[in-house]
Amino acid sequence: MSLELILFFVLAIIAIATALGMLLSRSAVYSALYLVVNFVSVAIFYLLLDAPFIALSQIAVYAGAIMVLFLFVIMLIGLETLGGELNWRQLVWPLAMGILLLVQGVFLVIQRVGRDVYIGQTGTQLSDPSLMARVLFTDYLLPFQVTAVLLLVAMIGAIVLSKREKSNQEA
Amino acid sequence: MLLSEANPAAGLFVLVPWIVFAPVIGLLINAFAGKRLGERGVGWVASLASGAAFLVSALQFYALTLHPEGAQVKIAEWIRIGQLSLDWTFRVDSLSVTMMLVVSGVGTLIHIYAIGYMHEDVRFKHDPARFPRFFVFLNLFIAAMMILVSADNYLMLFVGWEGVGLCSFLLIGFWYDLDTLGRSSWANSNAAKKAFITNRVGDFGFLIAGFLIFWYMGSFAFSEVFAAAPEVAKTHPWVITAITVFMLVGVAGKSAQIPLYVWLPDAMAGPTPVSALIHAATMVTAGVYLVTRSFPLFGLTHDGQYIVATVGAVTALFAATIAVGQYDIKKVLAYSTISQLGFMVAAVGMGAYVAGMFHLVTHAFFKALLFLSAGSVILGLERGHHHGHHAPSSPVLPPQGAGNSLSHGEIDRVKEEVFDPGDIRNMGGLRARMPVTFWVYLIGALALAGIFPLAGFWSKDEILLDAFLHYPHVYWLLTLAAFLTAFYMGRQVWMVFFGKARHEAAEHAQESPSVITIPLIILAALSAFGGFINLPFKGFHQFGYWLEHTLGAIEFPPFNFMVAGVSTVLALGAIALSWFLYQRKPLEHGQTDPLAKPLGLVFVGMEQKWFIDEAYQFLFVQPYRALASWLAQKVDWDFWHEWFHDSVLVKGFVTLARLLADPVDLGFIDRVSYWLSDAIRASAETLRKLQNGFVRSYALSVVLGVAAILGYLLLK
Amino acid sequence: MVPVSYYLVLSAILFSLGALGVLIRRNSLVIFMSIELMLNAANLAFVAFTRVHETFSGQIFVFFVMAVAAAEVAVGLALIVAIYRSRQSVDIDQLSSLKG
Numbered sequence: 001m002s003l004e005l006i007l008f009f010v011l012a013i014i015a016i017a018t019a020l021g022m023l024l025s026r027s028a029v030y031s032a033l034y035l036v037v038n039f040v041s042v043a044i045f046y047l048l049l050d051a052p053f054i055a056l057s058q059i060a061v062y063a064g065a066i067m068v069l070f071l072f073v074i075m076l077i078g079l080e081t082l083g084g085e086l087n088w089r090q091l092v093w094p095l096a097m098g099i100l101l102l103v104q105g106v107f108l109v110i111q112r113v114g115r116d117v118y119i120g121q122t123g124t125q126l127s128d129p130s131l132m133a134r135v136l137f138t139d140y141l142l143p144f145q146v147t148a149v150l151l152l153v154a155m156i157g158a159i160v161l162s163k164r165e166k167s168n169q170e171a
Numbered sequence: 172m173l174l175s176e177a178n179p180a181a182g183l184f185v186l187v188p189w190i191v192f193a194p195v196i197g198l199l200i201n202a203f204a205g206k207r208l209g210e211r212g213v214g215w216v217a218s219l220a221s222g223a224a225f226l227v228s229a230l231q232f233y234a235l236t237l238h239p240e241g242a243q244v245k246i247a248e249w250i251r252i253g254q255l256s257l258d259w260t261f262r263v264d265s266l267s268v269t270m271m272l273v274v275s276g277v278g279t280l281i282h283i284y285a286i287g288y289m290h291e292d293v294r295f296k297h298d299p300a301r302f303p304r305f306f307v308f309l310n311l312f313i314a315a316m317m318i319l320v321s322a323d324n325y326l327m328l329f330v331g332w333e334g335v336g337l338c339s340f341l342l343i344g345f346w347y348d349l350d351t352l353g354r355s356s357w358a359n360s361n362a363a364k365k366a367f368i369t370n371r372v373g374d375f376g377f378l379i380a381g382f383l384i385f386w387y388m389g390s391f392a393f394s395e396v397f398a399a400a401p402e403v404a405k406t407h408p409w410v411i412t413a414i415t416v417f418m419l420v421g422v423a424g425k426s427a428q429i430p431l432y433v434w435l436p437d438a439m440a441g442p443t444p445v446s447a448l449i450h451a452a453t454m455v456t457a458g459v460y461l462v463t464r465s466f467p468l469f470g471l472t473h474d475g476q477y478i479v480a481t482v483g484a485v486t487a488l489f490a491a492t493i494a495v496g497q498y499d500i501k502k503v504l505a506y507s508t509i510s511q512l513g514f515m516v517a518a519v520g521m522g523a524y525v526a527g528m529f530h531l532v533t534h535a536f537f538k539a540l541l542f543l544s545a546g547s548v549i550l551g552l553e554r555g556h557h558h559g560h561h562a563p564s565s566p567v568l569p570p571q572g573a574g575n576s577l578s579h580g581e582i583d584r585v586k587e588e589v590f591d592p593g594d595i596r597n598m599g600g601l602r603a604r605m606p607v608t609f610w611v612y613l614i615g616a617l618a619l620a621g622i623f624p625l626a627g628f629w630s631k632d633e634i635l636l637d638a639f640l641h642y643p644h645v646y647w648l649l650t651l652a653a654f655l656t657a658f659y660m661g662r663q664v665w666m667v668f669f670g671k672a673r674h675e676a677a678e679h680a681q682e683s684p685s686v687i688t689i690p691l692i693i694l695a696a697l698s699a700f701g702g703f704i705n706l707p708f709k710g711f712h713q714f715g716y717w718l719e720h721t722l723g724a725i726e727f728p729p730f731n732f733m734v735a736g737v738s739t740v741l742a743l744g745a746i747a748l749s750w751f752l753y754q755r756k757p758l759e760h761g762q763t764d765p766l767a768k769p770l771g772l773v774f775v776g777m778e779q780k781w782f783i784d785e786a787y788q789f790l791f792v793q794p795y796r797a798l799a800s801w802l803a804q805k806v807d808w809d810f811w812h813e814w815f816h817d818s819v820l821v822k823g824f825v826t827l828a829r830l831l832a833d834p835v836d837l838g839f840i841d842r843v844s845y846w847l848s849d850a851i852r853a854s855a856e857t858l859r860k861l862q863n864g865f866v867r868s869y870a871l872s873v874v875l876g877v878a879a880i881l882g883y884l885l886l887k
Numbered sequence: 888m889v890p891v892s893y894y895l896v897l898s899a900i901l902f903s904l905g906a907l908g909v910l911i912r913r914n915s916l917v918i919f920m921s922i923e924l925m926l927n928a929a930n931l932a933f934v935a936f937t938r939v940h941e942t943f944s945g946q947i948f949v950f951f952v953m954a955v956a957a958a959e960v961a962v963g964l965a966l967i968v969a970i971y972r973s974r975q976s977v978d979i980d981q982l983s984s985l986k987g
Contacts, residue, residue: 005889008889012893012897015897016897016900019924020904023908023911023912023921028916031916031917032920035920035923038924042901042927042930042931045897045934046931046934048889049894049934049937050938051934051937051938051949054934057950057953058927058953061953061956062927062953065957066957069960069961070919073916074916076968077916077967077968077971077977090911091911093871093910094867094871094907094910094911095907097874097875097906097907097910098874098904098906098907099903101877101878101899101906102899102900104878104881104882104885105881105896105899105900105902106899108881108884108885109899111885113891113892115890116890117890117891117892118890118891126937126938126941126946132943136950140947143951147955150954150955150958151957154957154959154961154962158962158964161962161966161968162965862985863986864983864984864985864986865979865980865983866982867913867918870909871910
């Protein structure tokens with residue numbers, strides 16, 4: 001077993017464990033913190049896959065911005081737990097479906113990709129953010145700009161939605 | 172167009188559409204602004220419109236003297252259907268320009284006359300608001316007549332033909348709710364309907380002729396039809412004869428020939444200018460024009476010519492006999508018109524187109540003159556009657572008992588019932604009181620009688636000469652008719668203008684104003700000298716040479732002193748005879764006609780128009796009415812309403828509806844639809860449980876779908 | 888060396904756990920987090936494939952997914968706040984007024 005493989009398994013166990021933790025934790029704050037750990041471990045996977053720019057984006061956007069936003073909302077609402085959430089009788093179908101989905105996914109990977117496809121060695125070029133930027137700003141320029149508009153719209157939408165309307169308050 | 176660039180006069184041909192546009196503009200102005208223009212304005216607009224048409228016609232005449240070959244002026248495409256291709260084209264040649272000049276010239280004079288006449292007529296009938304309408308109709312008539320005479324194909328001619336028929340109908344029925352004496356009556360509208368329906372019979376013949384022409388010649392355009400005619404005459408000789416005979420039916424309707432003449436005497440119900448313009452001078456000559464225009468067709472069929480000539484001659488004599496027995500001044504002239512139209516039709520039937528057209532022109536002058544003078548006489552009598560009514564010594568007073576309860580206007584009307592201003596038995600001795608009218612009437616009467624050297628002498632003599640040379644039986648009929656013509660005109664003149672007044676209205680008759688007499692004087696001059704356009708001597712056939720450009724080479728028979736002498740002697744003899752009967756011992760009031768005793772039953776026949784109207788009533792109108800009422804009662808009411816509608820349709824429908832309602836509608840359609848709706852409702856009840864509002868159960872179904880798709884991909 | 892199928896299986900496991908979270912949790916905030924987890928799983932697969940096929944398309948796609956996720960979180964959390972204001976709850980089962 002190579003070092004890389006060991007690292008992979010360790011990280012994989014952390015990722016799955018934190019995902020389960022998020023899933024099962026009664027407190028929304030704990031769920032959010034588990035998810036942060038999960039995101040960080042996924043970011044390390046990105047580094048292993050020669051995608052440093054994506055990895056740093058993952059840390060900054062997900063683990064940073066998004067999760068802070070979550071925690072902020074949780075604090076704002078102030079309601080952390082809901083009683084009697086995990087009723088086992090209700091869980092039969094979702095559990096069955098989740099397991100089915102997992103089995104199908106694994107089989108699909110084996111069927112379509114194969115067990116023995118290894119990641120190539122020439123990943124050095126992929127890890128260069130300036131090359132990626134060149135592609136992003138030439139071939140994908142239009143989607144990039146549309147994304148900017150999308151973010152603007154989302155920002156306005158968030159403001160409009162969270163604004164307290166005077167008339168509503170008076171009523 | 173056959174215009175040459177070299178001569179500027181040829182450019183005048185393009186003005187020809189204005190003979191139609193000018194009267195149309197006039198009628199539009201009067202139709203929309205007539206109320207505001209006032210009587211004087213309306214009259215002037217209409218007269219100027221007609222005068223403009225005359226001016227354009229005169230310019231065409233001038234252009235034609237320089238370019239005798241004429242022109243076809245196309246202003247629009249008209250019909251394009253398959254192989255049929257017709258244009259709205261004005262034909263300018265010597266024949267059409269002759270008609271244009273007559274129509275617009277006489278028409279303009281009559282327009283001016285009508286200003287004066289209608290001014291009094293609308294007051295006599297107590298409805299001055301109708302004044303503009305009269306001139307609208309009159310201008311419309313001029314426009315339609317111009318289309319008729321300037322047409323370049325039979326269909327366009329037919330448009331004009333129907334247009335003048337419509338105007339005739341409108342103008343005969345101008346006082347549709349009053350009779351000639353201003354009383355409430357439907358007599359005039361009946362006369363209008365009679366004219367229109369009789370003309371329909373004739374138009375039917377014309378249409379058949381048109382269909383035959385198109386079927387065998389393949390065109391409506393004159394030039395193409397005439398070019399194709401000789402070929403058709405060789406292969407199907409009967410076709411040409413049939414065309415001419417059917418055309419004769421149309422001519423008999425429009426130009427009042429036997430057997431369709433009956434509408435023309437009744438048409439005198441229209442105002443006198445209408446009688447003069449439409450029913451004497453212009454419209455009724457359309458048939459003569461049609462035959463002349465179609466001369467290449469008539470030239471190919473001897474049978475057709477023979478029939479046309481005979482019908483014309485018989486009509487001439489027949490109508491003349493009736494004219495002898497009439498008392499109404501306009502009725503006499505009406506039958507005289509029929510008789511003279513018979514002369515023209517006989518002439519063109521014999522192939523003597525120049526003589527026919529010549530008589531058409533002169534007749535337009537003197538018959539318009541006679542009608543207008545008669546109108547002047549009638550107005551004079553009405554004035555005299557009005558004067559007498561207010562005189563203290565008036566012997567004719569309204570009945571005392573009735574007078575108390577009647578308004579003034581009604582008193583007038585009650586009184587009119589006893590006095591007919593058109594009855595020559597009420598006249599007499601008008602020579603002194605209406606001198607201008609007397610002199611012009613005398614000129615017209617002598618011209619009609621055919622006295623040398625007035626217009627009628629030359630034109631009638633030319634017809635008689637042609638008949639004498641080619642159709643002896645026509646000659647005899649026409650000579651006899653000419654004798655009667657002179658006789659009844661003499662009778663009329665003696666009874667109207669000489670002797671003593673037989674009615675106090677005639678005693679107080681007054682001369683008409685100058686707006687009426689000036690057109691009369693102009694027409695009198697034309698009647699007197701109009702004959703000189705075509706003297707029957709070598710080198711003097713100006714009118715004949717003129718028409719030769721259109722009709723081709725014409726043979727001019729030398730002047731025959733025998734024919735002319737016989738007709739002159741007969742005319743003078745007839746006048747002498749009428750003097751002997753009517754003037755030697757002038758008629759007294761209430762006395763019967765001196766002819767009644769010697770002629771006996773014959774005179775009764777003349778007086779009663781040979782009972783033709785009664786015969787038509789018996790033969791056509793009553794059977795038609797009987798058939799109509801039988802159809803209305805039996806076929807329409809009993810069969811269609813009672814039986815077919817009520818029994819068959821209604822009952823059948825009810826039965827069918829009942830049949831459909833119970834087994835089909837309730838039993839099948841309703842059951843199926845109820846089952847469908849129940850099934851849908853039940854399934855909806857089941858399915859609505861799925862929509863429970865819980866997001867997570869929706870998400871579960873999404874996952875279920877994903878799992879299904881993945882399963883499919885796995886197993887594929 | 889790590890076979891790419893390992894990464895893909897890991898991605899499938901994380902995705903299934905995210906889906907399970909959506910299915911079993913009533914707290915709408917946690918459901919939201921589960922959705923983010925599913926997006927991350929998908930991103931991981933993308934990056935793995937990028938490595939296999941030696942092209943930037945996968946990474947760029949991940950970049951766009953992140954942008955969209957950021958926008959989605961902003962709007963989604965605003966929605967949750969708005970709902971909480973009117974209902975005083977983040978329990979997804981109480982939001983069943985669309986029941987048929």
